[in-house]
Structure formats: C-alpha cells, structure tokens
Amino acid sequence: xxxxxxxxxxxxxxxxxxxxxxxxxxxxxxxxxxxxxxxxxxxxxxxxxxxxxxxxxxxxxxxxxxxxxxxxxxxxxxxxxxxxxxxxxxxxxxxxxxxxxxxxxxxxxxxxxxxxxxxxxxxxxxxxxxxxxxxxxxxxxxxxxxxxxxxxxxxxxxxx
Numbered sequence: 001x002x003x004x005x006x007x008x009x010x011x012x013x014x015x016x017x018x019x020x021x022x023x024x025x026x027x028x029x030x031x032x033x034x035x036x037x038x039x040x041x042x043x044x045x046x047x048x049x050x051x052x053x054x055x056x057x058x059x060x061x062x063x064x065x066x067x068x069x070x071x072x073x074x075x076x077x078x079x080x081x082x083x084x085x086x087x088x089x090x091x092x093x094x095x096x097x098x099x100x101x102x103x104x105x106x107x108x109x110x111x112x113x114x115x116x117x118x119x120x121x122x123x124x125x126x127x128x129x130x131x132x133x134x135x136x137x138x139x140x141x142x143x144x145x146x147x148x149x150x151x152x153x154x155x156x157x158x159x160x
Contacts, residue, residue, distance in 0.1 A: 031049050031050035031051065032049055032050075032051060032138060032139065032140055032141070033047045033048070033049040033050070033051050033052075033053060033094045033133070033138050033140065033141045034047065034048050034049050034140040034141065035047055035131065035132045035133075035138075035140070035141050035142060035143050036048065036143075037131070037143060037145055037152055037154045038099060039151060039152060040101070040151075040152070041150055041151060041152070042101055042102035042103050042104075042123070043101070043102050043123070043131070043145065043152035044099050044100070044101045044102075045099065045100045045101075045131055045132070046097070046099045046100070047094045047097050047141065048094070049094050049140075050094060050095070051093075051094055051138075052086075052089060052092040052093050052094065053086065053092045053093075053094060053097060053133045053138070053141065054085075054086075054092065054133055054134055054137065055083060055084065055085045055086075055112075055133060055134065056083075056084050056085075056100055056109075056131075056132065056133060057080055057081075057082065057083040057084075057113075057130075057131070057132070057133075058080075058081045058082040058083075058102055058120065058123075058129055058130070058131050059078050059079065059080050059081065059129065059130045059131075060078060060079040060081055060127055060128070060129055061078050061128040061129065061130055061144065062077045062078055062079070063128075064077065065077060065078055066128050066158070067158045068158070068159075069158070069159040070135050070159075078130075080113050081113070081120045081121055081123075081129075082102060082103060082111070082113060082114070082120035083111070083112045083113035084100075084105055084106065084109045084110065084111050084112065085109060085110055085112060086108060086109055087108045087109065087110060088108070090108075091107075091108035091109060102120065102123065102131075103119050103120050123147050123152075124147060125146075125147050125148065125149075125150075126146065126147070127146065127147070128144060128145075128146055128155070129144065129145055129146070129147075130142055130143070130144050130157075131143055131144075131145065142157075143157070144156070144157050
C-alpha cells in the first residue's frame, strides 16, 4: 500500500513539474512582432510573432537623428516617405500580414502618405531609413537600413 502511495505521489509530482515547465516556457517567450528585411529592390519586409501592426512606415532619418535614442530624436526633422494603415484590426494582425514591399499597398491596407495613390519617392543610396511599426508598442517591430549598390542593407539602431 505504501509503495502504491509513493508511486501516486511521484506521478502527481511529475505531472505538476511537467505542467509548470510548459507554463514557464510559454510565459517566458516573447511574442512581440519582429520585422525582417527580405532584401529586394524595392525592399521587402515581413513580420513574425503575435499581436498587431498599427501601421507600417518607411521614414528617412536625418543625419542629426541617426545616432540618437528614439526618445531623444527631433522626429519633426525625419521625413515619412510611405505610411500605410490596416483597414481593420484583422488586417493588422501579424499572422495575417503578407510580406510588405515598399510602395506596394498590401491588400486590406490604405495609404496615408503620400496621399491618394501617388507612389512614394525612390530610396536613395547612402540615406538612412527606418521601416516598421510604432517603436513604442513594437520594440522589435522596426529596423534601419541603407541602400548600397542598389540593395537594402540592414544597419544597427544605436542605443537599442
């Protein structure tokens, strides 16, 4: 009888530990959206993770803001080149997002900048650009890149 009780205690303990391990691994994972630069000309991006994208923008970062933390930038000097928004919450869910190519409005998105259906300006060699969603709510949902030899190349974001 004592052996049976010990075995039952061991089984219960094993199941509790297994469940705790699963819960800790799930709770410890970071599901916030992460942006990736796929390359191409024009550049193409995709997101992985969970949650939603409030908008997607390509911004030219002026030289005086390139080595400054986000919160210290004079963002009025940066220039938004292309800004698109999902038409509804479902369209903005990361799992529903198609790859996003600069200048091509994804299905179920609307373009705000430039207004109407005017195409955005071409990306120029040597300029620093930022692509992605709002840095405040998506800390890994934006990146910086430059155009070198006609191709986008990701660069580090200072102080990140």
